Amino acid sequence: MTYKNxxxxxxxxxxxxxxxxxxNTIEELHKLFNHCLETYKENNDLSLQNAYILTIxxxxxxxxxxxxxxxxxxxxxxxxxxxLKMLSNxxxxxxxxxxxxxxxxxxxxxxxxxxxxHKFFAKVFTGDNYQDYLKKIxxxxxxxxxxxxVIKDFNSSEEAQARLIKLFSSDSNLERFQGNIYGTYWRIDxxxxxxxxxxxxxxxxxxxxxxxxxxxxxxxxxxxxxLVNQYGYDNFFGPNKKLFEKEFLKIAIGAxxxxxxxxxxxxxxxxxxxxxxxxxxxxxxxxxxxxxRKSLRTQEILDYIENKxxxxxxxxxxxxxxxxxxxxxxxxxxxxWEFFIHLPHSILKAxxxxxxxxxxxxxxxxxxxxxxxxxxxxPEFKKIHAGKPxxxxxxxxxxxxxSEADEKYSDVIDRLEEIGFENFNTETxxxxxxxxxxxxxxxxxxxxxxxxxxxxxxxxGFYNDKKEWISFAKWSGAHEW
Amino acid sequence: MEDFLTLRQLIEDQDYHSTFDKKxxxxxxxxxxxxxxxxxxxxxxxxDDETEWTQLDAKYQEKNKDNEDMLRFTLDPDLSKLARNIxxxxxxRRILFGAAxxxxxxxxxxxxxxxxxxxxxxxxxxxxxSKKFAPDWSxxxxxxxxxxxxxxxxQIFSSSETSKKRFSFSMFSESRYSDSSFEPLTKNDxxxxxxxxxxxxxxxxxxxxxxxxxxxxxxxxxxxxxxDPFQRTAYWELPDNGEMMYQLELCDKKTIFNYHKDYLKNxxxxxxxxGSKTFDLMRDPSIKEMTIELMxxxxxEDRYAVEEFFANHISGAVDKEDYWISKRNPEKYTxxxxxxxxxxxxxxxxxxxxxxxxxPKSMFELSDFNENKTRFRVAVDIAYFANRxxxxxxxxxxxxxxxxxxKFLKNYFSSDYIIQSFxxxxxxxxxxxxxxxxxxxxPNDALNYFNDYINKSKKTDSIQNLDHLLNEMINFFxxxxxxxxSIYIKTLLDxxxxxx
Numbered sequence: 006m007t008y009k010n011x012x013x014x015x016x017x018x019x020x021x022x023x024x025x026x027x028x029n030t031i032e033e034l035h036k037l038f039n040h041c042l043e044t045y046k047e048n049n050d051l052s053l054q055n056a057y058i059l060t061i062x063x064x065x066x067x068x069x070x071x072x073x074x075x076x077x078x079x080x081x082x083x084x085x086x087x088x089l090k091m092l093s094n095x096x097x098x099x100x101x102x103x104x105x106x107x108x109x110x111x112x113x114x115x116x117x118x119x120x121x122x123h124k125f126f127a128k129v130f131t132g133d134n135y136q137d138y139l140k141k142i143x144x145x146x147x148x149x150x151x152x153x154x155v156i157k158d159f160n161s162s163e164e165a166q167a168r169l170i171k172l173f174s175s176d177s178n179l180e181r182f183q184g185n186i187y188g189t190y191w192r193i194d195x196x197x198x199x200x201x202x203x204x205x206x207x208x209x210x211x212x213x214x215x216x217x218x219x220x221x222x223x224x225x226x227x228x229x230x231x232l233v234n235q236y237g238y239d240n241f242f243g244p245n246k247k248l249f250e251k252e253f254l255k256i257a258i259g260a261x262x263x264x265x266x267x268x269x270x271x272x273x274x275x276x277x278x279x280x281x282x283x284x285x286x287x288x289x290x291x292x293x294x295x296x297x298r299k300s301l302r303t304q305e306i307l308d309y310i311e312n313k314x315x316x317x318x319x320x321x322x323x324x325x326x327x328x329x330x331x332x333x334x335x336x337x338x339x340x341x342w343e344f345f346i347h348l349p350h351s352i353l354k355a356x357x358x359x360x361x362x363x364x365x366x367x368x369x370x371x372x373x374x375x376x377x378x379x380x381x382x383x384p385e386f387k388k389i390h391a392g393k394p395x396x397x398x399x400x401x402x403x404x405x406x407x408s409e410a411d412e413k414y415s416d417v418i419d420r421l422e423e424i425g426f427e428n429f430n431t432e433t434x435x436x437x438x439x440x441x442x443x444x445x446x447x448x449x450x451x452x453x454x455x456x457x458x459x460x461x462x463x464x465x466g467f468y469n470d471k472k473e474w475i476s477f478a479k480w481s482g483a484h485e486w
Numbered sequence: 487m488e489d490f491l492t493l494r495q496l497i498e499d500q501d502y503h504s505t506f507d508k509k510x511x512x513x514x515x516x517x518x519x520x521x522x523x524x525x526x527x528x529x530x531x532x533x534d535d536e537t538e539w540t541q542l543d544a545k546y547q548e549k550n551k552d553n554e555d556m557l558r559f560t561l562d563p564d565l566s567k568l569a570r571n572i573x574x575x576x577x578x579r580r581i582l583f584g585a586a587x588x589x590x591x592x593x594x595x596x597x598x599x600x601x602x603x604x605x606x607x608x609x610x611x612x613x614x615x616s617k618k619f620a621p622d623w624s625x626x627x628x629x630x631x632x633x634x635x636x637x638x639x640x641q642i643f644s645s646s647e648t649s650k651k652r653f654s655f656s657m658f659s660e661s662r663y664s665d666s667s668f669e670p671l672t673k674n675d676x677x678x679x680x681x682x683x684x685x686x687x688x689x690x691x692x693x694x695x696x697x698x699x700x701x702x703x704x705x706x707x708x709x710x711x712x713x714d715p716f717q718r719t720a721y722w723e724l725p726d727n728g729e730m731m732y733q734l735e736l737c738d739k740k741t742i743f744n745y746h747k748d749y750l751k752n753x754x755x756x757x758x759x760x761g762s763k764t765f766d767l768m769r770d771p772s773i774k775e776m777t778i779e780l781m782x783x784x785x786x787e788d789r790y791a792v793e794e795f796f797a798n799h800i801s802g803a804v805d806k807e808d809y810w811i812s813k814r815n816p817e818k819y820t821x822x823x824x825x826x827x828x829x830x831x832x833x834x835x836x837x838x839x840x841x842x843x844x845x846p847k848s849m850f851e852l853s854d855f856n857e858n859k860t861r862f863r864v865a866v867d868i869a870y871f872a873n874r875x876x877x878x879x880x881x882x883x884x885x886x887x888x889x890x891x892x893k894f895l896k897n898y899f900s901s902d903y904i905i906q907s908f909x910x911x912x913x914x915x916x917x918x919x920x921x922x923x924x925x926x927x928x929p930n931d932a933l934n935y936f937n938d939y940i941n942k943s944k945k946t947d948s949i950q951n952l953d954h955l956l957n958e959m960i961n962f963f964x965x966x967x968x969x970x971x972s973i974y975i976k977t978l979l980d981x982x983x984x985x986x
Contacts, residue, residue: 027492027495028491033491037491407866407870407873414866415863418863422860422862426850427847438846441862442845442846442849443970443973444967444969445970446758447970448967449927450960452869453868453957455872455873456953457949457953458876458949459950475879477878481884
């Protein structure tokens with residue numbers, strides 16, 4: 006990096022920087038800074054010029070630690086407060102320091118270094134100088150937290166809105182902040198936060214410019230549709246609806262073709278890409294996409310049903326769910342349809358042969374009953390089950406009651422106790438052991454392994470009658486504790 | 487040592503030491519070794535009454551004797567300051583020892599021409615440093631020990647062109663844990679280490695174990711750790727220390743075996759994949775014999791631990807279909823066929839078979855705590871309640887749910903006797919689960935919830951960790967299922983039987 010600012014150049018060549026650079030930790034830098042400061046004072050050499058060099062050298066050294074425990078600005082041992090104190094005592098000149106911006110940020114490598122450096126300068130500059138400073142660093146700042154605080158600090162909402170729109174209109178948009186949080190929920194979470202801020206501060210057109218990132222996220226990421234639905238599809242994209250649809254279909258068709266060297270990945274993508282396409286305007290691209298997707302999904306189902314490794318119950322749930330969401334996928338292919346229509350009989354055969362287990366029996370029978378084309382087989386299921394030894398039926402019932410948290414379990418135990426384990430048939434003994442005697446990897450019996458909601462996140466919850474998400478944290482009042 | 491930070495560069499920057507001449511290295515070596523040797527300050531210790539630490543600690547223990555908050559140390563400014571000073575001093579001296587090692591290598595070749603005066607000074611400094619510890623174990627990991635700084639000094643020096651590849655010290659590489667249980671020292675590694683003196687090295691390892699036997703600061707006020715202070719961090723270090731004691735032949739095998747006793751009695755494979763850590767000194771027939779003898783005795787006190795030990799050591803020999811196990815280099819682990827671990831195998835087989843046959847029968851017998859219910863019913867009752875809590879939205883409100891929890895727990899903990907018995911059961915489970923989260927439940931979380939409930943702290947308004955308490959209650963009031971490890975061992979032993 007070649008620096009233009011003469012003071013930064015001078016600091017980089019200075020003995021002061023050499024001296025400070027041997028520090029590895031916040032405490033060491035703090036000590037060395039004070040040592041340098043004392044030396045300047047003892048030699049009556051603490052001019053404003055030297056204080057600037059010391060400041061630049063300290064900021065550079067602060068960003069060169071090779072210490073994994075390096076922390077954020079708030080650490081009370083950090084050097085920043087002493088730097089500010091020194092500069093204040095010497096009545097520093099904001100205009101002079103403004104000349105270091107943005108070059109001084111070139112020494113930052115990691116997000117928190119940008120954040121630290123920004124927090125320092127946020128205390129240096131005031132008034133118009135601060136606004137000028139914000140304009141200079143907004144395009145280069147890497148930490149998303151710091152970037153957002155920069156946006157929020159603009160006095161003018163027009164300025165903030167212009168910056169936001171510029172960012173979202175660029176090809177890199179949020180990519181610029183990613184680093185090791187790539188592929189996480191972060192983009193959508195952050196976008197949600199930004200858009201909330203924009204709504205509160207009357208910048209409604211920002212969301213219209215998020216079409217690129219939403220298109221990319223809807224294909225490769227997650228939750229994008231959910232975010233759009235918070236505002237309503239038309240309201241979200243506004244005049245840019247067509248741009249979104251075009252971009253989405255371009256990326257989506259590309260994604261379906263992208264993994265043609267690996268069928269399984271390609272199929273996965275075909276299942277992953279979903280959106281309410283009824284909202285889209287009709288177009289050739291849309292038809293092409295839907296046809297391609299259907300073809301890949303059909304291929305996947307065919308492969309799935311030909312793979313004999315799967316358990317019939319798995320087939321039942323998988324195909325049942327597909328049928329409920331997209332019946333045409335099942336109906337339009339004769340091989341899949343044949344398999345689907347005969348599935349209850351395959352299950353019955355496997356049950357008779359004892360090749361599949363009968364846990365959660367009633368739940369499964371209810372599931373079969375829920376599909377129109379399967380429900381005729383239900384009496385046969387009931388008949389087969391009724392012919393099993395009583396302990397086997399009871400065990401199935403007990404597991405059903407436990408999974409439903411139904412207090413009728415108690416009567417079932419009475420009856421199992423009357424029979425006694427030693428009188429169970431061999432198959433039921435084995436089944437009973439698997440469920441109630443042998444611990445799983447956590448040494449817990451499988452029916453006893455329950456999941457409790459967390460008070461610390463919003464993911465455990467339900468939609469109430471008003472279609473509002475009621476998280477456990479909210480329901481329990483934990484978020485107010 | 488005003489120029490400490492500069493001297494530190496000797497062990498951080500591999501080119502830095504070669505910028506100085508021999509005279510500078512001699513002067514620097516003399517200066518550092520004199521500084522390290524002349525230090526007569528008492529070592530930091532939890533057990534030495536003369537140290538400033540012990541005196542301050544005693545003062546605050548007295549002052550806060552009625553305060554249950556175990557974190558009071560961290561809030562106490564005098565102790566915190568002292569801890570920080572000790573930590574900095576210890577770290578600084580060890581770094582300087584590493585720097586002195588680099589200088590010494592410019593003055594003597596440890597493999598061909600060691601000089602008495604240099605070696606003596608290194609030995610004296612090492613001896614002195616072996617006794618100094620930082621208060622917190624997070625600063626006392628093996629890679630921060632004086633021996634590691636010594637090795638780091640050698641590594642930095644030997645990374646220069648002239649002496650490249652003379653040493654391996656793969657045992658000191660952190661990354662090795664991913665693909666080996668132990669590493670051999672090369673002939674040159676041994677020679678360089680032995681330069682510090684056999685007796686000094688032995689003393690160093692013994693002192694580290696002694697220090698491990700004292701609780702970490704944050705835990706030392708907890709009763710359970712006071713009763714059983716052997717520290718979980720030791721699991722990583724002790725087997726490596728033992729390896730060095732063995733490979734460097736620092737003492738007799740009985741002493742080396744005794745060094746490992748606590749470790750073996752609390753053995754853990756460190757991973758959810760069986761056999762990723764083995765007790766490798768069992769490759770020596772006499773140590774193997776002593777180990778089996780110890781396990782045979784220990785089986786009565788803690789079968790869980792013995793099974794853990796056993797499962798880890800037979801996995802690699804029998805469970806070859808497991809993907810992770812099959813990928814391991816057998817030279818870097820120590821596995822045995824069950825036949826080679828007799829009579830332990832026969833004894834465990836008998837116990838596991840007995841459990842396998844009798845567990846279902848005992849489940850249908852009456853509970854020890856409720857003469858009207860079988861153990862099975864009690865367990866299912868508790869599981870049913872847990873399931874109800876899992877379906878929390880079916881309760882009218884959070885308050886109603888919390889009241890139901892309270893009523894449920896009151897029903898079980900109806901007398902002091904039951905509370906005491908359950909508390910001591912939980913303590914025994916916590917002890918068993920010293921490497922938390924590896925296998926089994928979360929007894930420590932269950933204990934915390936239970937303590938809050940019994941002490942009626944406001945935290946019982948929460949259901950966080952209630953699931954762990956209910957799991958422990960299922961085991962205590964109802965029955966304990968056969969462990970995953972018992973079933974794993976049974977499967978492997980049955981497989982061996984079938985093959986025979």
